[in-house]
Amino acid sequence: MALVKRGSRLITVDGTTYRWRLRGRPTYDQGLVQSPLTYAVEHADSPGTTLVITTNQPHPSNWLGAHGSPVLPAEVADSIRSALTNGWAPQAPGSPFHLG
Template sequence: MGMALARKGTRALTVDGTRYRWVVAPDDEPGLGIVVEAADSPGLRMVAWVEHGNTISPWLVREAILRALAQGWQPQARGPDFVLRLPAHLRRGV
């Protein structure tokens, strides 16, 4: 299991009433990694990989969270990071 995110340098986002914290991972291979965890009870982190060329925005992070939850991510559980690969050039409304 990965370490909890440091509060400094993370951004907050609320999705469906749950608060999350997220940061773009410093290691950018094989793309850009977005690391997300529940803000109030961090447990299982989600790492979403997106290809270079995507703009990392709150909308994209929200989309990653919703897709991860739909695929079984349980943010309050314990265990290894939940890894998600987002489609290339994901755009709002697509």
């Protein structure tokens, strides 16, 4: 399943371009700070398996005012490298690959 292009950002890691997206509004559980912030990454040109990254921080737009820091491109790049090392094949079809 491909990511929605609107609101997504491109990032190049080791010569390969990926698209990543953070959900703008928190899910119900994220809003109540019961589940952490997640974001998704896919290969920009030929998306296959989506990478879902779970962080250890709350969504920045949570409803309880818990402090959540922004996701920086350097963190996204590090997560992509880690997922590739752990077997994520971004151009192959399949179920989402979870990294957390």
